[in-house]
Amino acid sequence: MGRAGPWLIAIIAVLAIFIDIPKHQFSFPFNCPGVCLKIGDLQINQEIKTHLGLDLQGGTQLILRMQLEKLPPGVTTPQSDLQTQAIRVIERRVNGLGVSEPVIQGLGDDKILMQLPGIDDLQQANDLATRQAFLEIRVPDKDHPGQYKSLEPPLTGANLKPTFVTFENGTKPVVNFEFGAPDDQRWIKLSQDFFQQPVQITLDGKEISAPTVNAIFTSGKGIIEGNFTTKSASELSLLLNSGALPVPLEVIQSSRVEPTLGQESVQRSLVAGAIGLLLVAFFMVAYYRLPGALAVIALLFYTALTYAIFRIIPVTLTLAGVAGFILSIGMAVDANVLTFERLKEELRSGKSLRAAVEAGRVRAFPSIAYSNAATILTAGILFWFGTGTVKGFALTLAIGVAVSFFTAVIVTQMLLHGAIEIPSLRQRRLYGVEERPQDIREARASAPAAT
């Protein structure tokens, strides 16, 4: 690496530390959360922050399976379309709740992952995701008195306009709906056909109310009465507005973490990481002396850089992800250990410091490359097959190993090359090797006469 090397690394270090600053507020010329810049056509609007997984900030996660076997026969929509439609419906419902940073995405070809940070009501999340919200108006069945049947074709909520909640008599919540064209004409015709008879309003096949038609309608409007509280009425209204799920969903995995417990985990992980880092740093300096101290500088650089990368990609940090990060701190020094052991050997075999540093680098490299390859390979497999926690671990471990390859090899070498140019740092015992007689002679010769 030429002269530009140290400067480049210094710039990366400064950038990394800047990104690691907990909160950024840098707005020019307009305001936004995070870092904003506007120079001519160039616009940067980036909120830099640590993204915490559900287990660290609390919230609810559901994995939903599409119950394709429950679809009525004759549905020919491709599975991938059903999945996309279902995700959109759930997204609309979640947006109505005002959750910040929800995750709703496909998982495999028949599942949907839904994560709601900050929502700790599992029941609510479950209803939101699994209620089909399939509204249907059914009419009295002449052949079976007291029962209802579907119209031909069924009159459903497919063309419903946005619904809203009002209060009847000022207290009783009801949901107002209005059929859009062409269903509004069918609704009017229904009021003519079944005047003075009850019709049934059902949601997901269950009766909500069965009001009697006591007027001929002139528009597609109607109301749903039921045993609603204000909350349940607005939830129903939200469900209807978001549309019906194209396929029934069932919850196959759910987890819920208390926000306070998540915060506790963050604190514990921070403490564990700091202690781990300190132990490794202490050991490296005690055992390898000067090179060890340089490795610790590289390790701090590694920590700052990796964390910065987590923040800008961004990588969502879960508890397992943090574990991967902490583990990678221990692994990051492996490349240094390999190099320094070689360095010691080369020094003992009689090489000069400069030659030994170079030989150490060259001869340790294959081992370092294999070691990193083995770990990245494992992490790759884990990421590919893993779900949730495992993926988080694999991702942070892989990023950690890749970054450590850079810091432990390039940064430490650069520091080491710099250090051996400083005369006072050239004593062999600083490298954990006993002095040679000629070194002591040289040192005496170069020292000012003491007599």
Add this chain to the structure above:
Amino acid sequence: MLHVVERKWWYFLASGLLIVPGVIFLLIGGLKPGIEFRGGTLLDVTFAGNTPTVAEVTAVMTSLGRPEAVVQAAEGGRIEIRTFEMKPDEIANTSKSLQDKFGAGTKVDSSVVSPSFSGELIQNAVKSIALASVLIVFLIAIAFRNFGWAAFRYGIAAIIALLHDAAVVLGVFAALGFFFNIEIDSLFVTAVLTIIGFSVHDTIVVFDRIRENLRLNPGEALNPVINFSIMQTLARSVITSLTVVFTLLALFLFGGFSMRNFALALLVGIISGTYSSIFNASQIVSLWQEVEDRVRHRATASAAS
């Protein structure tokens, strides 16, 4: 200088003493699958005040119609409750009952996996282990491509060493499962795969040194070269493991509770991996050579007679 090659049978014996009981625990079903792998509900309850006794919590669960609930005390004054699959309304109901009984500060984390999904998780775990094994064999083949005909025996030795480490971790967790009901989850599988990667790389470093020294000292007998190579790489093997052990210990002692078993599995595996790379892997190569020499000797002897 230690003579780690000559004493190989002692080291094999030490490994055997650790692995055989582990295998016995495995065979009697010590390895307990967690809810991820068999479906069901795990409630992780934290209390604001004093932790109630297991019996008190069991009584609440029985009154809720969950007599099958397995209630266990856990680190940090927590209580873990395991039941069959619960629906969300039942979880909400259970949380409320626990809060009514043990105070409003009672916090319940829940995790439910339906049996249909756990089958898929098991499949994924098996697939990842299978794929990792295949890729590791490839990695070994690449790493030893310059070993010529000997590559095969080095590869086999590396694989035996990694099986050794996997067996130790599985055995230890089977024993922990047997005595303390510690369960394994997908993080455990992750730990095993990480250990395998670590073990192979540890072994490769030693083998790489053996190859280098064989080239530098042609005509030298295999055993002294192996011994010398192990001594040369000893510091590196021990120190690398030590730094990793330091971080894992920090994670185990101070990290989040749910990471404890994970950190423990990694700790056991990494220590075992270091042991096997120093005391088992090269010794297998040495043994192979000795057996081959003996067979050849016998063949020449019988040909001569």
